[in-house]
Amino acid sequence: MFHETRKGAGLPYSALNAVVVPRPIGWISTLSAEGVANLAPYSFFNAVAYRPPQVMFSATSNHRLGGLKDAVADARATGEFVVNVATWELREQMNASAVPAPREVDEFEYAGLTKADCRLVRCPRVAESPVSLECRYARSLEMLTDDPEDPNTVVFGEVVGIHVEERVLSEGRIDFLELRPIGRLGYLDFVRVDNVFTMERPEWVAEPPS
Numbered sequence: 697m698f699h700e701t702r703k704g705a706g707l708p709y710s711a712l713n714a715v716v717v718p719r720p721i722g723w724i725s726t727l728s729a730e731g732v733a734n735l736a737p738y739s740f741f742n743a744v745a746y747r748p749p750q751v752m753f754s755a756t757s758n759h760r761l762g763g764l765k766d767a768v769a770d771a772r773a774t775g776e777f778v779v780n781v782a783t784w785e786l787r788e789q790m791n792a793s794a795v796p797a798p799r800e801v802d803e804f805e806y807a808g809l810t811k812a813d814c815r816l817v818r819c820p821r822v823a824e825s826p827v828s829l830e831c832r833y834a835r836s837l838e839m840l841t842d843d844p845e846d847p848n849t850v851v852f853g854e855v856v857g858i859h860v861e862e863r864v865l866s867e868g869r870i871d872f873l874e875l876r877p878i879g880r881l882g883y884l885d886f887v888r889v890d891n892v893f894t895m896e897r898p899e900w901v902a903e904p905p906s
């Protein structure tokens with residue numbers, strides 16, 4: 697089948713987030729300008745550069761449900777955010793933190809999570825998460841939108857510090873089966889890392905092997 701996206705849905709549910717899979721989940725913590733901690737998962741999330749290390753997350757918004765999401769507003773207001781890794785063990789808390797709570801609600805408390813101090817930024821990280829990236833806000837971009845009242849906003853940040861728990865390290869490398877990160881599929885489906893395979897990078901040779 698084929699459908700032109702501007703001419704209707706084509707399938708009963710959006711295909712986009714079911715075909716761009718699996719997506720890593722950036723579990724974003726921030727502190728509001730008023731000092732309230734905020735936590736929510738974003739699967740429109742990725743690493744975008746090495747030097748300096750940079751990440752992005754992208755937020756939809758709904759003016760009928762409070763408009764700009766807290767993670768975007770807070771990152772812009774304070775210049776900081778933290779990306780916590782969502783793991784299989786923390787799946788329920790991660791999901792609970794997606795609740796569309798009013799701005800004054802602390803989702804760490806709502807989801808039953810502990811705040812740990814960061815070293816270089818003031819917003820808290822998730823103590824239970826084995827990996828957290830401390831980020832300084834770099835810039836944000838407004839993407840195309842069908843409704844100017846509901847912007848799609850991408851936030852970029854520089855990763856200035858990385859916390860890694862010893863238990864997910866093996867000889868200086870992340871042990872993926874110990875970390876067990878979860879990722880987003882479409883609909884209400886998720887995936888967890890429980891097997892890994894390795895491939896060597898190809899090297900360019902003038903004469904391709906016959």
Ligand SMILES: Cc1cc2nc3c(=O)[nH]c(=O)nc-3n(C[C@H](O)[C@H](O)[C@H](O)COP(=O)(O)O)c2cc1C
Binds near residue numbers: 737738739740741790
């Ligand atoms: C696994 C998962 C991934 C999500 N990814 C996104 C996303 O990429 N962008 C977005 O705008 N909302 C996403 N959401 C919804 C937000 O987490 C939700 O709107 C949340 O209330 C936003 O919180 P905040 O306003 O405190 O930042 C996701 C929800 C879940 C459960």
